[in-house]
Amino acid sequence: MRTQTSLNGWLVIDKPPGITSYDVIRRLKRHLPKALKIGHAGTLDPMATGVLPVALGQATRLIEYVHTHPKAYEARWVGGARTDTDDATGRVIESLSHDELRRVLSHYSVSDVRRAFYGMVGVYRQTPPMVSARKVAGKRLYELSRAGTVIPRDERPVVIYTVHIRHLSLHTDPPTVDFYVRTSKGTYIRTLVQDIGIKLGLPAHLGYLRRTESGGFTLKHARSLDHVLERLKEDEGAFRTLLYPLHAPLQGVRLTVPPSFFSSIQNGRSLLFKMEEASESIATQDLNIVDRHKERVEAMRFVEMVDGVMQLQSLVQLFHENGQLLALYRFVGKQGKALVLRAEKVFPAE
Structure with missing residues (x-):
């Protein structure tokens, strides 16, 4: 049986002609738990076809960020x-x-x-x-x-x-x-x-x-609605293999944080993030998402990177070392050599 926590992410549909974007949502809903939230990011007219990002579960909280993409x-x-x-x-x-x-x-x-x-x-x-x-x-x-x-x-x-x-x-x-x-x-x-x-x-x-x-997705990421519905008829668990992770369309600096921060993050507290505490920095825009290499970033090199690419109000994605997106924060300034990050979205631990 599918659970809501297992269905957090993005489904990218190649919308066919002759139906509305909400028709796509309605057809997908038949295969989802009733309480699970679902929504699309960017309406396509009935005559139009192509990329329609569909948000499931916690991804519905991220639709506002998807709209910023070209x-x-x-x-x-x-x-x-x-x-x-x-x-x-x-x-x-x-x-x-x-x-x-x-x-x-x-x-x-x-x-x-x-x-x-x-x-x-x-x-x-x-x-x-x-x-x-x-x-x-x-x-x-x-x-x-x-x-x-x-x-x-x-x-x-x-x-x-x-x-x-x-x-x-x-x-x-x-x-x-x-x-x-x-x-x-x-x-x-x-x-x-x-x-x-x-x-x-x-x-x-x-x-x-x-x-x-x-939303950062292209046709190479999309699947036809018929294909998705056919897969779901055969296997209701297919959603797990069809979904892109929560952070797939997000932009900004990506950081893996040490365990000492988890409690503060889950409680939505502002963070003073010292440079030497950064275990990993990922600034890639690749939709393959998190490059899980284990190399640690030297403190001075990290300072140079942050000064070069992270401006005030930049979005910062905080990750668990297992690749789970923990929260979205905003870089609001510096206090000494520490970054001051303010919570914007916090996601339940899985």
Whole structure:
């Protein structure tokens, strides 16, 4: 029989098209203890596919940290028509005839279109679409949209880190551009597609969307929902082999602490962490997680590392020597040669 403590971690689903992110949660719940908490980190629309991190048990307390990671997508820009949902599932509300479309495109070369896409790299201000899950005055925008209500939305700065054009076809009807984009949290790809269309003087919509990265997880970490459900039908204990550990998506400095700290950590006390007491320091971002080498770090070398990479308010992950995540702390300053760490999340000992 599965226990709640054995089901703390991350399940990474490759969401199929045609279902909501919550549909994924609902299907997984059938195979979980009723009292176990479950949630997803980052909604995908029904038309979208790809990486959906699912948190089980204690991992639900870490969803807020997962949202800080960049996200990446494979997407399709479709020119010549705009829909009421800004994607291919919506009703066309603006369109150009074939001749009008050809006339507009005749003013642009392939290089011009490429520049319109690559010109989006950097910080730009984006207006959330009415079909988004963002809340305004306590109501989600998509709820207002379904009721036929459109309200003003404030622009927000977002960051486009990278754009790569995979395939560009301006002479097809409609013209399409397949592209890869890596963005900051809170970026709406359907709005990005609209904004590129505006730059080109064309109505446009999102034709396809596949998330390839979210929460530090990529498609190589994801399993199809059908595969996961089939495994669970065969063996209810399969969750243990499918889960990534709690700390898989976390960023920050990782420290293995000596036993003398365990009581203070479990009670959520602030710590004075002396350099010479550090038995191990792990700053890797590798999703294979904890590199369990047993080399001890010399005090001076540790001081240099901390001074170089750990800024005030940096997240610090504290581990038991057996690899269990004990707690998340914040580096809030120094007292002499000791680090001052303040508790943020403490996890039950297993």
